[in-house]
Every structure is written in C-alpha cells, then in structure tokens.
Amino acid sequence: MTHNIFNPHWSRYLGPNAPEPHIFKYQPHDKAVFASPFGPCPPTPSDLNIHELCFPPNLSLPADYPLFINAVTEEVVTLHSFYARVCALARVLRYDGPNPLVLGRSPVNDKEDGEILALFSRNHIHYPMVAHACFRSELVFGGISPASTPYELWWVLRKMQITSIMCHETLLPVLEEAFKLGSGEGDDLPLKLVLKPRKVIVLSDDPQLDTVAEHRTIESLVREGSKMSERPRKLLGGNRMAYLFQSSGTSGLPKAMMITHRNGYHSGMQTLITVVQAARYAGVEPLAPSTTLGVIPMYHSYGMIIWILRCNLLHNTNIMLPKWDLELALKTIQKYKVTHLPLVPPLVRQLAQSPLTEKYDLSSVIRAASGAAYLPPNVAYQLAKKLPQGAAMPIPSVYGLSEAASIAGPAAPGIFGLEPALPGTIGYLLPGMEGRVVHPDTLEDVLKGEKGELWVRGPVVTPGYFKDANATADIFSEPGWLRTGDLVMRDEHDRIHYLDRLKEMIKVKGLQVAATEVEDTLLEHPASLVRDACVAGVENGRGDGSLFVRAWVVLTAEGQKLGEENLAKKLNEWIERRLSRHKWLTGGIEVVASIPRTPSGKMLRREMRDQYHARLKSNGKAKL
Structure with a gap:
C-alpha cells in the first residue's frame, strides 16, 4: 500500500492498519515502552524526497489558489506559480546541471563534506520556495536565526560548515561583520569558516533587481532557471540529509542537528494524520480549506512544518507577517478571515491579555495552538475565552524539539476512547512515536506516575548533531532512543505531563x-x-x-x-x-x-x- 502516499485524497494519510476512530479503543498499559494511539505512519518509499511527497511526480496540480500572501504588501504567490518558481530555481541550484553558481554536490550525511546552503532571512513569502528548490535539487540547507549577532552567525556558519548562503538584503551588514571575524584559526573548534563572499546570494524585497551589493539575487536566478530546459531525474531522499537545524542555544552556543528527508516528511504528515482521524471521528470532511496566520519563524522546526513541509499536502492559504505586530495580526485575522493560529507562548499571552483583541472580529478562528515552549495553563484558558471555542476548549500545546520536531500533542476529545489532554499535559504520542520515562541518573525505566526523563524514538528523530559525535552520544544513551532532556510524568491514561527541563x-x-x-x-x-x-x-x-x-x-x-x-x-x-x-x-x-x-x-x-x-x-x- 506504499503507493497510497501519492494519492491526492486525504486517505493518503491513513496506513493499511490505521485504527478506526469510532471502533478502536486505546488500552493504557504498564509496560515501559508505550506508543501512539494513532498507530504508525503510512508506509513510504525508502528513497522518498520531501519535495516529491508534497508534489508527486506524474500528478497534476490541483486548482490554483493563493498559497502565500504578504499581509503588509498584499503580494500573492499562488500554488501554481510557487511550483513553477521552485522548478526554475532548482534547475539553477542543481550541482550536475548548467550550474551557473558552481555549486558542489551536497553530503548525504556528516561523514562527507559538500555544498551546504545557509538560509539567513526573516520570514518571507519566497523562503519556502527556496527550501523546496533545495529539496528538488538535492541541495542541503541550514536555517539560521535572523536575530543572530555577527558572532552567533559566525559560530553557526562554522558548526554547519556552510559553503554558500542566501541572505536577506537587510541582514547583509550582519554577514559582513561575521566575515571580519576570520576563519577561526587559532581557536579550539575544529570546524573552521569555509564560506566565501563570492558564494552569497541575496533575497531582496525588490523583484526587479538582478544584484544587490554585487551579489546575485534569488529573483535573477529564478528568471535564469525559467529559461532552462527541465531534465527529468529520479530524486533521492529517504535517510539522506535534507537540512540542518540550529539548536536553540539556551544552554551554551547553538549546535547544528541533521534532519533527513524521512525525518522531514514524517514531521509534515504526523499532525495531518491526527487531523484526518479527528475529522472522521466528528463525521466531517477532513482537511477542509483553511487560512493560517503566518508568524512562526521559518528557520525553526515548528515553522518548517507549517510553512514548508506541508506545501500542497492540504489546501491552505498562509497570510504571512514579516514580523510580529499585535494590532497588525488582529487586523489580518479580521481581514482575511483566518481560521488557524499557530502561536508560541509569548504571543498567546499577548493575545490573551491585550484589550486590543476586543476591537477585532476573531469569529473566523476555529483552531489556535501553541508550540516551541511551555504554555502556562492559565494563559491557555485566557485566550480560549476570547475565541469562538471558549474556555471549554483551552489552547492546546503541542510538544517537540529541534531534534524531533513533533513528538506529542492533545487528541480530539473522545477519539479512541482517550481521556482529554487539558493544559498541564502535552497529550499523547503522535503517529509513529514510541516513548519511555527513564530515571535520568540510573537510566532505568520508572513506574507510571513517577517523574523521569522522556525518551522517544520514531521516524522524526534526528540521526544526530552535524560533525559532533560527542554531542550525539549525549542524546542517545541507547541506539535509537532520543533523550529529550525534559522531566515528565506518564499518567494512568498514558498521557504525558511536562514538568520541566532537567537542566532547569x-x-x-x-x-x-x-x-x-x-x-x-x-x-x-x-x-x-x-x-x-x-x-x-x-x-x-x-x-x-x-x-x-x-x-x-x-x-x-x-x-x-x-x-x-x-x-x-x-x-x-x-x-x-x-x-x-x-x-x-x-x-x-x-x-x-x-x-x-x-x-x-x-x-x-x-x-x-x-x-x-x-x-x-x-x-x-x-x-x-
């Protein structure tokens, strides 16, 4: 049933043994290893590329619609233009094509060296296009925070072994200062700066420009690629490295973690599986067209799932805010009748506590959710009161890490006989995931109801930190089991209660x-x-x-x-x-x-x- 994953219908997200939401009843147990009530993810080809999951070859695109809209400039990218631009840019980036940028072949893992493109930009409606062009051209990329100081950027460029970079025009001064710090000769880090100024590409807000500060622009490359002929080829993916994430850096300077194509497309599918099953349980059509407010950073694992890994997996229009502005966000929700609000805790708090929310019509919002950090329960209830769902449905908090982007979350009330996962819990394991709760010192499994470190395994778990065997060994005490570093408690229903970071x-x-x-x-x-x-x-x-x-x-x-x-x-x-x-x-x-x-x-x-x-x-x- 592997072919099912390329079916354009929502049934593509149901594996051959997917549980029936009205019939199957999840049975909690006392075994050390527990699994998702949703079962495994659907089977996929072993060499599947993220881009080919989102845009299956030999399948025509659905009817065109606005895919990304800039909330400030009202610039629109439709699904069909997005795909055409991805194909054009991929022809330019492909190492074995005409290759005007003289890019090398990317590594398949961290045992190899090769071309790695940094994406150094704030949220931009063309950022996802560049990411998909990288997938399509098999060019590994690394997302870097646009808030980085020159020193932080210099450090991450070295940790990721970046050889080329797409830089937003407003961030060129930061990049120039990072270059001034040199290659790193003389310090203890074995990874030196290998990026050269001649391999800088600029993402400009002016689509007419061919160059900025003597560097080629993304738009000039798209124009060049649109004149090239397409060379059909079988794309490779699976366990090959697709991109690098910058760790949060909350304890020491950031590290770089590897994400494979298999990791990426499973992260994109997981919550779609839960949404499809919830719709079937409620007796409504799954994956109805939606409109999403876009503020979560695209370089972050949370933003990667929403803006990049789900392109064309569902009919969704993304209204992008270049940066967070509370009143602009509220105006945008009202103007575009936004249905979905992916948020992080500080934004949930602002929306919950600001009197401005009373001035705008939020009646279109059918779902808001928080991720990336801990959400206090009282704030979850405060915002819910201001939305159509009401306090009876507090804002859910989904749980993941950069090392495993999506691990757990609340389930639809009643599905599979599950108990509600109210604020204070992070819910149930997502499709394809298994978990254990382990004593952080003895590394022995603890009993249900006792505190311990959450360990997880599944298709979204990183193979490790890029060219950092010691850091990788720290998070994998046993093969395949990722140590999350989070203190949790597994209750009698197999819900997971987040308690704290172990280091905190x-x-x-x-x-x-x-x-x-x-x-x-x-x-x-x-x-x-x-x-x-x-x-x-x-x-x-x-x-x-x-x-x-x-x-x-x-x-x-x-x-x-x-x-x-x-x-x-x-x-x-x-x-x-x-x-x-x-x-x-x-x-x-x-x-x-x-x-x-x-x-x-x-x-x-x-x-x-x-x-x-x-x-x-x-x-x-x-x-x-």
Whole structure:
C-alpha cells in the first residue's frame, strides 16, 4: 500500500492498519515502552524526497489558489506559480546541471563534506520556495536565526560548515561583520569558516533587481532557471540529509542537528494524520480549506512544518507577517478571515491579555495552538475565552524539539476512547512515536506516575548533531532512543505531563524543584497579581551545592496597586499554602518589566539568574 502516499485524497494519510476512530479503543498499559494511539505512519518509499511527497511526480496540480500572501504588501504567490518558481530555481541550484553558481554536490550525511546552503532571512513569502528548490535539487540547507549577532552567525556558519548562503538584503551588514571575524584559526573548534563572499546570494524585497551589493539575487536566478530546459531525474531522499537545524542555544552556543528527508516528511504528515482521524471521528470532511496566520519563524522546526513541509499536502492559504505586530495580526485575522493560529507562548499571552483583541472580529478562528515552549495553563484558558471555542476548549500545546520536531500533542476529545489532554499535559504520542520515562541518573525505566526523563524514538528523530559525535552520544544513551532532556510524568491514561527541563531543575537540600510548577502557582494567584513569572535557582552563599528558589514577576494592574512589600507578602503566603517547604521562595521575589525569551518563546532563566549573581557580586546584596 506504499503507493497510497501519492494519492491526492486525504486517505493518503491513513496506513493499511490505521485504527478506526469510532471502533478502536486505546488500552493504557504498564509496560515501559508505550506508543501512539494513532498507530504508525503510512508506509513510504525508502528513497522518498520531501519535495516529491508534497508534489508527486506524474500528478497534476490541483486548482490554483493563493498559497502565500504578504499581509503588509498584499503580494500573492499562488500554488501554481510557487511550483513553477521552485522548478526554475532548482534547475539553477542543481550541482550536475548548467550550474551557473558552481555549486558542489551536497553530503548525504556528516561523514562527507559538500555544498551546504545557509538560509539567513526573516520570514518571507519566497523562503519556502527556496527550501523546496533545495529539496528538488538535492541541495542541503541550514536555517539560521535572523536575530543572530555577527558572532552567533559566525559560530553557526562554522558548526554547519556552510559553503554558500542566501541572505536577506537587510541582514547583509550582519554577514559582513561575521566575515571580519576570520576563519577561526587559532581557536579550539575544529570546524573552521569555509564560506566565501563570492558564494552569497541575496533575497531582496525588490523583484526587479538582478544584484544587490554585487551579489546575485534569488529573483535573477529564478528568471535564469525559467529559461532552462527541465531534465527529468529520479530524486533521492529517504535517510539522506535534507537540512540542518540550529539548536536553540539556551544552554551554551547553538549546535547544528541533521534532519533527513524521512525525518522531514514524517514531521509534515504526523499532525495531518491526527487531523484526518479527528475529522472522521466528528463525521466531517477532513482537511477542509483553511487560512493560517503566518508568524512562526521559518528557520525553526515548528515553522518548517507549517510553512514548508506541508506545501500542497492540504489546501491552505498562509497570510504571512514579516514580523510580529499585535494590532497588525488582529487586523489580518479580521481581514482575511483566518481560521488557524499557530502561536508560541509569548504571543498567546499577548493575545490573551491585550484589550486590543476586543476591537477585532476573531469569529473566523476555529483552531489556535501553541508550540516551541511551555504554555502556562492559565494563559491557555485566557485566550480560549476570547475565541469562538471558549474556555471549554483551552489552547492546546503541542510538544517537540529541534531534534524531533513533533513528538506529542492533545487528541480530539473522545477519539479512541482517550481521556482529554487539558493544559498541564502535552497529550499523547503522535503517529509513529514510541516513548519511555527513564530515571535520568540510573537510566532505568520508572513506574507510571513517577517523574523521569522522556525518551522517544520514531521516524522524526534526528540521526544526530552535524560533525559532533560527542554531542550525539549525549542524546542517545541507547541506539535509537532520543533523550529529550525534559522531566515528565506518564499518567494512568498514558498521557504525558511536562514538568520541566532537567537542566532547569533546582536542587534544594537534595530535593528537586520544578521551576515551571512554582511559576504556574504564581500565575494562579486568585487575585491575579502576576502577568508573567520566571523562577530559577540562585546561590545560597553556603557553597554546599544547594540553591535558593527565586522568582522574577511581571505584575498585572492589580499587582501594581499593592506595593512591593505587600505584594511579596501575599505571593509568599500563596506559595507556602500551595507548595512544599523546599519549593518556597527563599531566594526572594523581584518585580521586573519583562521576562527575556528566545524568539520561539523559551524562557531565558539563565539570563535572569546570571544578572542576579552579577548584581550580588558587585553590590553585596540584591533586591528582595
């Protein structure tokens, strides 16, 4: 039934043994290894290329429709023009074609060297076209954060062994500064800078330009490729490397992880499988046409799934925001009648708490979801109240990592007899995934209901970090099993409850404190005193390895009325009523204007902790 994956009908996402949503009842069990209630993913050819899954050869395209729309300029890319442009650019990028850029052959894994193209740009309606042209031309690429400083860019260019780069015109000064840092000769990192200035391609907002700063533009290459003849060939994929992800860098400088074609297209299919099954369970037509608000970064694993890996897998129009602007987002939802809102926690919080949301019509939104970082339950309920779904359907939070883009998420209520996965849980394993909960020190499986590190395996799991065997060994203590670094609990229904990052656990007199538990408790104060909270362990001054628990809080209007002394008293009383003594805020409470986060929403607890310690060192005391 392998051929089914090329069927244009939604049935392509159902494998030969897919469970019937009205008949099959998932049975929780006590075995150490547990699997997705949705079963395995559909079978696929062993050498399948991501582009050929999205645009199957010998199948005509569906009727044309707007695929990407720039919310600011209203520029439109239709499905048919997208595909034509992908084909044109792929002819230029192909190493064994006319090859005007003199690109080399890309490596199939990290045992080889070869051509790797960096994509260094903010969200842009032509970014997905470049990515698909790379898939079609078998050119490996690496996505890099447009927020990178010159030093961070220089580091990632080396870690990914980038040999050519597509750079948005506004980021050329950052790239120029990175070049000035040299090749890295003389430092300890064995991977030196191999990118040369002559292999820079510019993504310009002006489609008429052929060059910018003496570099070829993407548009000039598309125009050149459109004049070339197509050379039919069998594309290769499967376990070959497709692209590199930049790790978040929340603990040390970023690393580069490998994603194969097999990893990528399974990530693209997983949630489509769950959506199809949910629609069948509800008795409605699966994969109805949708309109999605586009703000999740395209270089990120979450954005890669939404904007690139699902192209032509469903009828979806993407309304792209070049950058996040709350009122522009609300105007866009109202204007284009957006149906789907993929978000990250800081954006969920803004939409939930801003009075601006009351000014705009959000009645078209049928689904909002959060990913990339932990979403506090109270915020999930706050936004749901402002959307048609109401508080009875709080914003779900999907769970994945750069190393495995999609791992778990809530299931449709009642499907397969599953219990609801409410905020506070990350739901059930997604199709094709297996999991274990393991003691992080003994590496022994723990019993259900006990805390441990989540280990997963499945088709979305990375083969490892690029040219970094030591880092790869750290995340694979056993072959095939990825150590997520997240502390979880598997309950009696086989739902997964996220507790914290293991590295963020605070050790107090030998006992572990989950920072997220204390943060959630602060946010749940009955008087709604706190709008945002960050908790971390700080030095206790005794040198015994034990820490104090400290909180940084952003106040609501109600909290600001109290004054800091009264506020601290009320919050401490609340914490001490709700939590065990070792979780009390012995390190104090500090009021701040905002909590720093990565672009994907991960809280930078380390930054808050380091600032506090630096202040302690210079002043001898800190604000409590």
